[in-house]
Amino acid sequence: MSLYQLSKLLYQLNRDDSLQARFKVDPAGATEGYDLTAEERRAVLDSDIGLLYVLGVNGQILMHFAALCGVEWSDYLQRMRDGVKRHGPVRAGIYTMTTSPDEKVVE
Amino acid sequence: MSLVFAGVCSHAPGITGRDERAPTDLRDGLYAAFGDMQQRLHAARPDALIVVAAEHFANFFMDNMPAYAMGMAETYCGPIEDLDWLRISRRVVRGAPDLSRRLVTEILETVDIAYAEEWRFDHGIMVPLHFLDPDNALRIIPANINCQGPPLTPLSRAWAFGEALRRAADAVPERIALVCTGGISHWPATPDSGRINEVWDREFLARWTRNDRAGLLGYTDAETYAEAGQGGFEIRTFIAAAAAARGTGTVHYYQPIPIFAVGCTVATMEIV
Numbered sequence: 001m002s003l004y005q006l007s008k009l010l011y012q013l014n015r016d017d018s019l020q021a022r023f024k025v026d027p028a029g030a031t032e033g034y035d036l037t038a039e040e041r042r043a044v045l046d047s048d049i050g051l052l053y054v055l056g057v058n059g060q061i062l063m064h065f066a067a068l069c070g071v072e073w074s075d076y077l078q079r080m081r082d083g084v085k086r087h088g089p090v091r092a093g094i095y096t097m098t099t100s101p102d103e104k105v106v107e
Numbered sequence: 108m109s110l111v112f113a114g115v116c117s118h119a120p121g122i123t124g125r126d127e128r129a130p131t132d133l134r135d136g137l138y139a140a141f142g143d144m145q146q147r148l149h150a151a152r153p154d155a156l157i158v159v160a161a162e163h164f165a166n167f168f169m170d171n172m173p174a175y176a177m178g179m180a181e182t183y184c185g186p187i188e189d190l191d192w193l194r195i196s197r198r199v200v201r202g203a204p205d206l207s208r209r210l211v212t213e214i215l216e217t218v219d220i221a222y223a224e225e226w227r228f229d230h231g232i233m234v235p236l237h238f239l240d241p242d243n244a245l246r247i248i249p250a251n252i253n254c255q256g257p258p259l260t261p262l263s264r265a266w267a268f269g270e271a272l273r274r275a276a277d278a279v280p281e282r283i284a285l286v287c288t289g290g291i292s293h294w295p296a297t298p299d300s301g302r303i304n305e306v307w308d309r310e311f312l313a314r315w316t317r318n319d320r321a322g323l324l325g326y327t328d329a330e331t332y333a334e335a336g337q338g339g340f341e342i343r344t345f346i347a348a349a350a351a352a353r354g355t356g357t358v359h360y361y362q363p364i365p366i367f368a369v370g371c372t373v374a375t376m377e378i379v
Contacts, residue, residue, distance in 0.1 A: 004169060007168075007169070008168065008169075008170070011164050011168050014164070014187075015165065015187055015227070053298075058164070058255065058256075058296075059295060059296025059297050059337075060163035060164055060255060060295070060296055061163075061164050062296065063296040064188060064189070064192075067188070067189045067192040068189065073121075073124075073125060077298050077300060080297065080298045081298045084298070094257065094332070094337045095296065095297050095337060096297075097297055097298045097299060098294065098297075098299050098302070098336075099298065099299050099302070101298070105294075105298070105299055105300065105301035105302045105365065106300065106301030106365045106366055106368075
């Protein structure tokens with residue numbers, strides 16, 4: 001479990017134009033230097049918003065990574081619900097879900 | 108001179124980024140309230156506006172997280188977010204470094220605040236500035252309370268920070284305005300985004316408008332998390348405003364707007 005490293009990678013991707021540019025052409029290379037588990041690295045490289053959410057990435061970091069990946073707002077919310085359905089409850093952090101995966105608070 | 112204006116407002120990115128998806132009457136009412144607050148703020152003729160925000164990992168991260176921070180830069184830039192996502196144009200904001208330095212120096216007498224000569228504004232500051240300073244005319248001093256990465260500063264310290272802000276504002280010759288920005292109950296950026304506890308919000312705002320120190324400091328983080336979500340931790344900014352202004356507050360606008368993910372709030376407080 002290296003949620004800190006995963007969060008730091010996404011935090012830096014969100015704010016660093018040069019890292020964003022590298023991530024677009026060489027995503028695997030951009031994640032080098034971060035001590036991630038295979039599951040965490042795969043979640044980033046696959047832009048798997050649902051898995052990243054379940055792994056415990058803070059929503060304030062994750063929503064910007066989703067925007068960076070071109071994921072629209074309602075789709076972002078749905079991908080998190082789908083992630084919980086597929087991978088189970090959020091494993092860490094303070095951004096756990098309080099509703100059921102089939103419930104939509106807003107469309 | 109002294110503190111010449113004190114207010115609080117919401118800063119949710121949906122307010123600008125998803126504006127067309129809100130019911131028109133609610134959105135227009137909120138925008139009108141922001142416009143009214145803009146006029147009150149500028150009528151106070153501030154030399155600088157301190158914006159106390161609860162930023163979302165634009166500058167501060169868990170590698171070195173300050174409980175309190177204040178900007179001390181010549182200029183600031185924002186928003187840091189994708190421009191299409193937030194729909195606010197990027198701007199360079201003028202700071203007031205010498206004034207910042209004097210404020211920080213005074214605040215340090217009672218609160219161990221960090222200072223930062225670099226600071227990029229996220230929606231937490233840019234959404235308020237979009238409405239309150241559309242012409243980019245004011246000198247801005249950003250401040251931050253960590254409401255994102257626990258352990259968080261106790262509410263009693265947020266009150267002490269507000270008191271220190273007031274003491275510092277009163278100690279300088281400039282006219283200082285203060286806007287503290289955060290959500291009340293909300294579950295932002297989660298699948299529960301849009302959930303709003305209106306009863307909890309209205310009780311909190313009642314305590315805030317009475318400037319009920321004991322009531323405002325009476326919440327525990329566990330209660331807030333259960334009743335008001337992780338976004339509820341941002342009440343720290345409202346508490347700092349009450350401690351700084353010392354008067355009673357007036358809520359000019361409060362409506363839950365789920366697509367904006369928060370009970371949208373615009374309020375001012377009498378300075379006594």
